[in-house]
Amino acid sequence: MSATLRDGHDAVLLDLDGTVYRGGEAAPGALEAIGELHRRGVAVRYVTNNASKPARAVVDHLAGFGLDAEVGEVSTSAQAGAAVLADKLAEKSRVLVVGAPALESEVERVGLTPVREFADEPVAVVQGLFAELTYRDFAEACLAVRAGALWVACNADRTLPTERGLLPGNGALVELLRAATDQDPLVAGKPERPLLDRAVASAGAGAPLMVGDRLDTDIAGAVKAGMPSLMVLTGVSTPRDLVEAVPEERPTHVAADLRGLHELGDDLAIAEQSTWSVRADGAALELSGHGDELAALRALCAARWAAGAGPVALRAADDRARATLRSLELD
Structure with missing residues (x-):
């Protein structure tokens, strides 16, 4: 009997916005597809570049769509950014946070000391998207990075999909700070590996599958991590984008939506x-x-x-x- 795409994978890593939901609505087929993964005993990890919400808020948001998720199933770029810092800094080191309270909490959770001013002598800067950031936040970060502080960006997404259209993402604000400092940050979120590696480790997976709607983050991250991937056509990247994709952003499979996880893998393969x-x-x-x-x-x-x-x-x-x-x- 031919195998479905989910067969042979002990964990499925799911991007959120554009893959599991679109704005205030669940993506087509998402609820039934994810429910079937749970029934089949396949570990699910929600992997998001959004650094503005804590994992609990993500779980509550998913519950609003009828998805029964657990905090341990959520991996955020804020968690990944904090983990990168913890690997490189001594305990209680001061980290200047340019981002949401959720990011500040993750920094504190890994044993570091979040601060908001250059005068507090931070040894690192961590940056994530937050709608209430001001010029002062970037000025403080600029001074710290220019003084030699380690700079970690939670993600480099240039745009943020919303119900109103595409808005500036964290990557656009990273460019602001890059222009002011002539420095480049370490990036923790997709397409870099820290976020995906964290999700895979939390599931104890040996054969994960990445699923997403963006070639430049979800699929590129899978390519860097050496794992197969499924692109769904419910979000940002289009069929034209897929045809013209560079080698570093090419998925192994493509489907209309998450229901493809339960279709025959050979039928979905790009071939x-x-x-x-x-x-x-x-x-x-x-x-x-x-x-x-x-x-x-x-x-x-x-x-x-x-x-x-x-x-x-x-x-x-x-x-x-x-x-x-x-x-x-x-x-």
Whole structure:
């Protein structure tokens, strides 16, 4: 019997915004898919670059969607940032916090001393997104980093998806501080490994699977960690982004949503497809065939990625293929 994608994995790491939920609503299929993972005894870890909320608040937020999660199932970039600091600093070292109270609490939890001013002589700076940050917060951090303080950024997401659209993320504010200091931070969140490594360790997993909607964080993190990944089309990255993805941001599988976890893994793999074919014709790739549009997307990705770097035009051999490209917004 063919194996579903979840088979062979003892833990599934789930991104949150754009994967499990979108704004104030659960993503399509999320509740049933995650419930089935629990019923099958597969460990679930919610892995988020959001450093502004404590794990308990994440659990409460998920409960609002009908998801019964535990604090131990949540891994945040605030936790990962604090862990990076704890590995490098002596106990009770002063850390200037540029971020939310949740980040301050995580710094304190690992035995370090959170401060908010350069006058307190911090030996490190940790930065996470917080809507109430002011110029003064960045000025204090700038002085500390320029004085030689270790700088850790919880994540480098340039944008933050919201119900109003994309807003500045922590990465945009990291760029502000980078411009003012000519320094680069250590990054704890996706796509860097500390956050994912922490989640895998907490599950005691030997064969994890990463699932997310963003190529530049979720999928790139999986590639760096050497684990397979599933991209879902419920969030930020689009079919066009996937076709044009660089090697460092290419998932092993793609599905419409989290229900793909319980579909046949071979069917979701980005590879040549039995019902679709892609022919190279000079600088173009020509699609022909029939069937599921996501199968066509997998075939196009496989052919495009095999073609190497550089732009490749996509075109259709017939009306059926043309309609599929249009549906995927690849025409």
